[in-house]
Amino acid sequence: MKKTMIALAMLTAGLAQAATTVTVDTAKPGPVINKDVYGQFAEHLGTGIYGGMWVGPKSKIPNTRGWRNDVIGALKKLHVPLVRWPGGCFADEYHWREGIGPRNKRPVKINTMWGGVDEDNAVGTHEFFDLVEQLGADAYVNGNLGTGSPQEMAEWLEYMTSDNKSTLPELRRKNGRDKPFKVAYFAVGNEAWGCGGNMKPDYYANLYRQSATFLKTPPAGRPKLVASGGNDNDTTWTEELSKSAKNMTDGISFHYYTIPTGKWEVKGAATGFPANEWFSTLNATMRMEDHIRNNVAVLDRNDPEKKLGFYVDEWGTWYDVEKGTNAGFLYQQNTLRDAVVAALNFNIFHDHADRVRMTNIAQMVNVLQAMVLTDNEKMLLTPTYHAYEMYVPFQGATTLPLALEGNRKYASGDKSIAQVSASAARGKDGKVYVALVNTHPSDAEEVNIAGVGDRKASARVLTANEMDAHNTFAKPDAVKPAPIAVQASGGKLTVKMPAKSVVVVAIGG
Missing domain, CATH: 3.20.20.80 (Glycosidases)
Structure with a gap:
């Protein structure tokens, strides 16, 4: 676990000053995810x-x-x-x-x-x-x-x-x-x-x-x-x-x-x-x-x-x-x-x-x-x-609408995609879940989650140092989820996403 957290710290080094804000509207539930x-x-x-x-x-x-x-x-x-x-x-x-x-x-x-x-x-x-x-x-x-x-x-x-x-x-x-x-x-x-x-x-x-x-x-x-x-x-x-x-x-x-x-x-x-x-x-x-x-x-x-x-x-x-x-x-x-x-x-x-x-x-x-x-x-x-x-x-889970602000573009040549992809829903257990993807292979990103208060939250991240990191029969746990910190302050939650990562945040309940 210590080695995993050290690796995550290295991956999150050099974060950009700007942050992406994901605002979740918990008052307007949408369709259920079958x-x-x-x-x-x-x-x-x-x-x-x-x-x-x-x-x-x-x-x-x-x-x-x-x-x-x-x-x-x-x-x-x-x-x-x-x-x-x-x-x-x-x-x-x-x-x-x-x-x-x-x-x-x-x-x-x-x-x-x-x-x-x-x-x-x-x-x-x-x-x-x-x-x-x-x-x-x-x-x-x-x-x-x-x-x-x-x-x-x-x-x-x-x-x-x-x-x-x-x-x-x-x-x-x-x-x-x-x-x-x-x-x-x-x-x-x-x-x-x-x-x-x-x-x-x-x-x-x-x-x-x-x-x-x-x-x-x-x-x-x-x-x-x-x-x-x-x-x-x-x-x-x-x-x-x-x-x-x-x-x-x-x-x-x-x-x-x-x-x-x-x-x-x-x-x-x-x-x-x-x-x-x-x-x-x-x-x-x-x-x-x-x-x-x-x-x-x-x-x-x-x-x-x-x-x-x-x-x-x-x-x-x-x-x-x-x-x-x-x-x-x-x-x-x-x-x-x-x-x-x-x-x-x-x-x-x-x-x-x-x-x-x-x-x-x-x-x-x-x-x-x-x-x-x-x-x-x-x-x-x-x-x-x-x-x-x-x-x-x-x-x-029941989908919850969200809005992204400050979401940068990840570009290659004359083409680009959004750096952060997000989805939110209220699970059957009552918790709000926010899924985040950082598409950029080398740039980390700080993500603020608004609209959910600063309630107790936990999160896990899936990432690695190499783009093609994979599990082998000799090393079957080279890529697997690990805990990641969620900071609560000022009515919002903050997650520092490593490059090329998937994060799921569980809020309240």
């Missing part, structure tokens, strides 16, 4: 499931019915509210009947989407629900529109949710589950504009309406239905679906990945990157604000009653894969930069809490911007994991 904004994503991709989470009940790695105890224990501390499965692109090649019954009798297929490896279907419907129930999470199931049919999806829902004596629920009981599974969300296809079928918006909308017509469940077991929407700057999917499928869906999905170079061919390295890619990454992730605002404007025009949610069910950083790994496994290291990216996106999602009611970072373990990395029996928590843990109090 807990599902902190959802996760587990796809049949690389070691994201097999090895990373699922080792099988006979493994020497301690497990509960095949799921690793260490990984499940770590994820439970995040209060994971929701898990999306089985994809992703994999979903549109997945046939659910191949993943039920005795595991030694399930067919072995080729995962043509990711790595061309064998898929033995060891993790199917029952195993997935065992996972979410161990986590205490809800289930988001992605149906197969690309190579499936409305009948296949309808029968899967009946298998999962029916409590009567028809053939499919009886088959579920034969396979070991008496009571229905709880399905919170069910999506009709994934990325229909690309890997899900290379469709046009109006064509997909017709298929969606056809499929949704037959997705019937008992009233108590009805999931929210998700229409597969657009990505990046494209609002045409939201436009089409919010008109033609408005009364048949609960929400429209959206995907956006943060890529340092902006080029899919050479995305940029996860570590050892130059300073300009710290900026380009943060600048790129801040475009999430524009993407959400543009799509929400479409929804507000076509759905003024705000019945439809906007679900960012794939997001996160995407870098070049680590050298020596299977390119189809999307394994990348996770640094302090990723934690800053995550926190910036959390603050954006909070700002649009009335529409953004669910998101799923890609992905939970060993894939893209993961919470956890594993290597056989070894496991570590990433900086992104710690960002999620610090923001746990925002799940189900």
Whole structure:
């Protein structure tokens, strides 16, 4: 702890004289932040499931019915509210009947989407629900529109949710589950504009309406239905679906990945990157604000009653894969930069809490911007994991409006972003929580929090000396949260934020 505080003191040295003031209006509560904004994503991709989470009940790695105890224990501390499965692109090649019954009798297929490896279907419907129930999470199931049919999806829902004596629920009981599974969300296809079928918006909308017509469940077991929407700057999917499928869906999905170079061919390295890619990454992730605002404007025009949610069910950083790994496994290291990216996106999602009611970072373990990395029996928590843990109090919290004054710009070339990002909410425990991000890689910043009085407060910070600081199996605690001082004086609170840091302040209660 002493070493940590000394390091923080060094990082806060040379603070600028000017300060940023964050004024919170506690008298005007806004929308509630849906807990599902902190959802996760587990796809049949690389070691994201097999090895990373699922080792099988006979493994020497301690497990509960095949799921690793260490990984499940770590994820439970995040209060994971929701898990999306089985994809992703994999979903549109997945046939659910191949993943039920005795595991030694399930067919072995080729995962043509990711790595061309064998898929033995060891993790199917029952195993997935065992996972979410161990986590205490809800289930988001992605149906197969690309190579499936409305009948296949309808029968899967009946298998999962029916409590009567028809053939499919009886088959579920034969396979070991008496009571229905709880399905919170069910999506009709994934990325229909690309890997899900290379469709046009109006064509997909017709298929969606056809499929949704037959997705019937008992009233108590009805999931929210998700229409597969657009990505990046494209609002045409939201436009089409919010008109033609408005009364048949609960929400429209959206995907956006943060890529340092902006080029899919050479995305940029996860570590050892130059300073300009710290900026380009943060600048790129801040475009999430524009993407959400543009799509929400479409929804507000076509759905003024705000019945439809906007679900960012794939997001996160995407870098070049680590050298020596299977390119189809999307394994990348996770640094302090990723934690800053995550926190910036959390603050954006909070700002649009009335529409953004669910998101799923890609992905939970060993894939893209993961919470956890594993290597056989070894496991570590990433900086992104710690960002999620610090923001746990925002799940189900009530947003509070705020204003920033004196917020400087962090510039690179002719482009710039705000140095400080902030979000405030009243947690379910009654405390006011203020989340702060200092985007600048070398300049610290003093932040005054006004409007909350000078009540008792505590705070934690996530930071490091290097831009690409990360945890390794040899040094798993190189980047982790630490306490940071909060000074109370003159009716305000003051936090001296180190460069490149995430801070969450808890006030009163």
